[in-house]
Amino acid sequence: MILITGGLGFIGTHTTRALLDLGESCVLVQRRTADVPGAFADEAGKRVFVEQADLTDQAALLEIGQRHRITGIVHLAGSMPWPPGANEPVEGARKAVASLLNVFQAAQEWQVSRLGLASTIGVYAGAEADGPLREDVPLPMTSGHPIPAFKKIGELMAGHLARTTGMDAVTYRIAAIWGPLGHAPSPFFAAPQLVHAAARGTVPDLSTLRGGAHAGNGTDLCYVKDCGRAIALLQLAGTLRHRVYNVASGRVTPNSEVIAAIRKAVPGARAGLPEGRDPAAQDVCLDITRLRADTGYEPAYDTERAVADYLAWLRAGNDR
Structure with a gap:
């Protein structure tokens, strides 16, 4: 059973559909109260479950693991101080980092097989390359927007925790x-x-x-149904040879x-x-060479x- 944070959102809904089509069941975590949407009505209570939890509340998140046997996590929820004004800057940054750490804590306690983390095409802003951007291109340490800034922080933190805990944590750099x-x-x-x-x-x-x-x-431009399927394939792949994958066309x-x-x-x-x-x-x-090679994905x-x-x-x- 795959837990998806932001599972009722834009990309989350399509990722859920793709995972269901591949035979998985899903727990969709939202900060606000929500019902199973009509698109999944036939699967409600069988293969689709909706849980309410604020990712900054570690206890509430971990409690979900007492009700469901979680085997993998796809973290798509927007854990960053955005939009402007939603939080005081320091408090917003604290919530963003706490959310990510709580997801890692849950993944470790539940001993999931893989934790997938959403990043963005925006991290490449200012990167220099001839041709399509590969995952190993050096990224600038600056950012003109809070979304790629906090995604870079998340990527560095994920790399550190994956190395030190032995966890299988994979980052998706998602296109437009x-x-x-x-x-x-x-x-x-x-x-x-x-x-x-x-x-x-x-x-x-x-x-x-x-x-x-x-x-x-x-x-x-990557159509959202292709994006959801790519993330599902990355989550369920038997072996992934890299920590970072572009999800794109x-x-x-x-x-x-x-x-x-x-x-x-x-x-x-x-x-x-x-x-x-x-x-x-x-x-x-x-560049989607890694994604194609390790999952067989094609748009x-x-x-x-x-x-x-x-x-x-x-x-x-x-x-x-």
Whole structure:
């Protein structure tokens, strides 16, 4: 039975679905009270269980292990002082570090076979490489945003604890994820806004983007169903040869490709962007050689299939 922190969130929901499809059962941990969602209703009380616990409360987290035989952990919950203003800075940092340490404590006490930890493509900001970014590229010690800053802290702490305890702890550096349940608008890339606008028949609002709102810009877009399946494969793999894995599509998807897929699915969609490139935006691509070699993973959703699936979900009444 795999415990997933943030198991009812964006990536967590799709990771749960992938683990269920691979024959696992799951305990989904949320800070707020929640019921088993409709998508898992047939599995409620059989292979899907929802537990409420604040990860900063070690006793509450460990108590879950008295009710369920946990064999693995996928830690996806956002353990960082974010968004701004949610906590006083020092207290926010204390909670972020405490949450991660409590998850490690639970993994050690439950003697799980593997602990998976979510990191982000953002840790590569400023890294220098020719071609796709590999997991062994040196990372800058600076960060312009709290999310990659605390993910770097988490990666260093995970590496230390894995070495000193002998625990099998694996970090996932997750690319730009989009699809059902995802945030729209996104401050980091245009695809969610473009698809939501096409589903509504409106002009996309890209005012929240930090940069890259041009047709020629892109990033490593990974559809959320592929992301969930990759994480599930990493969790259940018999042997993993590395401590860090990129979870991505392995290619740059330019905005122009997303727009073309939208216009094919929704003729007349007002999905245009300025031509050319924003020179300040960096098109990042992650190397997924390790992921492919150790799990057999291949992305199942190209841009056209992803756009069509996302639009179908939105048109089914899920736009928000």
